[in-house]
Amino acid sequence: MADDIAIGIDLGTSYSCVSVVHEGQPTVIPNEWGETTHASCVSFLEEGSVLVGNAAKKNIITSPENTVYSAKRLIGRYYFSDEVKKAQAVMPYRIVEGDNNSVRIGVRERSYSLPEISALVLKEMKAVAETYLGREVHKAVITVPAYFNDNQRQATKDAGRIAGLEVLRILNEPTAAALAYGFGRDVNQRVVVYDLGGGTFDVSILEIGKDVFEVLATAGDTYLGGDDFDDRIMTWMADDFLNRTRLDLRQNKYCLQMLKDAAEKAKIDVGQNGTADILCQGICQDANGNVMDLRNTLNQDQFNRMVMDLVQRTFKVCDEALQSARLTAADIDAVILVGGPTRLPIIRNSVKHYFQKEPLEGINPDQVVAMGAALQSHALLDSKTETFLVDVTPLTLRIGTVGGYTEKIIDKNTPVPIDRSKTFTTSRDGQEKVKIRVYQGESNRAEECEMLGEFEFSGFRIGYRGEVKIEVTFEINTDGLVNVSACDVETGQKTSTTITLSSGMTEADIQQSIQSNRNTRLAGHNSSDLPAVAN
Missing domain, CATH: 2.60.34.10 (Substrate Binding Domain Of DNAk; Chain A, domain 1)
Known part of the structure; x- marks a missing residue:
């Protein structure tokens, strides 16, 4: 392996992923339990340490006010924005105002900036990579939604610095996916990357030639994703329970978290099996103190009706990108799907109908962005790598x-x-x-x-x-x-x-956060005890 090394990190709303180029191939890095995708979830424990990833996600139910998730939807936004108001209505943790109209998260007597929260996820990805590689890692390419504005990009770059990483480049997620798709293939194609994540939606149109990746147009919606699909199921479950029992589960944040957990599971089950049996045991008590369960069944047709308007919103964005590139759907050679929600049949079928072609098979929608980021990080360190990448600014x-x-x-x-x-x-x-x-x-x-x-x-x-x-x-x-x-x-x-x-954040804020981040102990990691390089 080269003397210098850099990793690629897909910092997602719901899940994050880290990759490295090993022996010429992009490799997704598993943690010690073999997991390759990690919940972008940070739980602040009572004794002062911080739990990050899939283990932290379990604390959304047991310690909701101290567990932060979907923070990417808030990064780089102003406190007075509509998106922040939406989040305040549903999130169990405290969203408070900081200096200069910034957004901060209040947890356990302290308030954190959004870059500090994201830095803890990045620090976990760094630790996963270091454990796997058996050495320290200091450089990375980090991906962002193509439609992120300057504030959101700068905040993500700040998060990388706070996590102890030199950010070689902020790379657009759809562009990263196209890099991974085109790697090692002698293709000359016009491709669309349809990227529906947990919290954001992007579409990019690229021209791929030999070692040349040129973005022709990009468009997006930074507040549209799988979380919104979950919210529709939550609303349906809560409304049905209210009609049957006259109890509104939304009035209790503990109940709300149980609903959210069940909704996400139901979405996945419907996507895989066509139906979901929902059970939330002991979700609340009635006026007489009797413990109540929530039971329901969700089928494919019900789910499709619930979310069809959200799916249609993605195609308005696709229309915009095609118009900007002066192309029609018929001009597209291939469609790449990125993001966990693209596994849903309603998405795959709707994409096929819109572009009049089957989306490409054999591409892992959860890993492809991190792999592309790793390829870009490797190219930036290795002068012999001849990949020419032309990206565009998404906003005027x-x-x-x-x-x-x-x-x-x-x-x-x-x-x-x-x-x-x-x-x-x-x-x-x-x-x-x-x-x-x-x-x-x-x-x-x-x-x-x-x-x-x-x-x-x-x-x-x-x-x-x-x-x-x-x-x-x-x-x-x-x-x-x-x-x-x-x-x-x-x-x-x-x-x-x-x-x-x-x-x-000001430079003084960043330096203070870097010091604080160094002193933060990630539960389950001992950074001073790095094992040998994994094969």
Whole structure:
């Protein structure tokens, strides 16, 4: 194995997976119990240690207020966003407000930022890889939904740093899946990656040639996934129980967790067997103190009716991606399914109907993203690997203008890296600084876009209104992250830039979190006792 090593991590909403290139092949890494997918679940134990993964998921029922899951849906979001309000209504753990409108999780007398929570999942993936490889790992490629905005990407990168990883690249999940699919094949195809995970949905269209992977278009919905399918089953079970007993299970967070656990199991059973027998023993007591069970049966037709509108939402996103790429479904050569929910017959059948072709078989939807991330991490370390990857920015970059409107700077689906410059002038005599608000989104209304930050430029020559010209350069790098710089056109002097109203972490926050993460003990791991390399 090479002197230097890097891993690929699929940091999922529901489950995460880690992979490495071993003897030229991407290999998904199991933990000591042979598990290759690990619940993206963090449980804070009473004695101070932290349990992460499938063992932590069991604590969702027994210690719901101290067990955090589906955190990826909240990462990089503002506290005032609709998505955070939705999560507060159903999550058993406390979602509280932090500095700069950020979101924090309150657990056991402490509050954690979302990057800190994700860092604990990444630390677990790092530990799984180190145990398997028998050596320390410091470098990784981490995947994100293609439709993640700058705040969400930066927060994910921060999580990697807090976990003790040098993040070589933030890679879009569908692009990673296409890399794994194209590996070792001499194909020349136009492929669609339909990626339905636990919390997010993405679709990307790629042109794959010999060692060239070019993303033509991408589209997505960062609040649509398997969790929403579970929620439909939960609502159905709770409504039926209410009608029969006049007891509303949703009023108790313990009951709610039992419902969620049963709903996820029912979804899987319906997908595999066409029917699900549901039993929640001792879910509550009636007014007389009698212990009650919840029993029900869910069949395929009922389930399909429950979720059909969610499935249709995915195809509106597919329409958008095809239109951006100026293609039709008939122009697609192959369809790759990614994410656990794509195992459901309703998804597979609907995808087949929409694209008029069978989705590819033989690709593990839970592992393909991590394998592609590992291939990319290996390529970034090995100069002999000749893979040319061209990705795109999923969202339009905009600046705020007068009256609450925005102006386009860089269109969505523009190949990255990319930079564009725009010249501004001062708006009043003697002006010492200029404020520019930067947004991502598809609306010309500022309120309908995501605000990345308010950039303040100073240090330019002071003059009359309209006399001083300032050139502002907007750059989107290969990670999809936005950088802004500015200079005085007349003097060539670069001006200082500061950002406010960012839900992101400051460098001081990150350093403090890195130290705290180092001191956090993961239950079930002893990082100082690494075994020999696994075969």
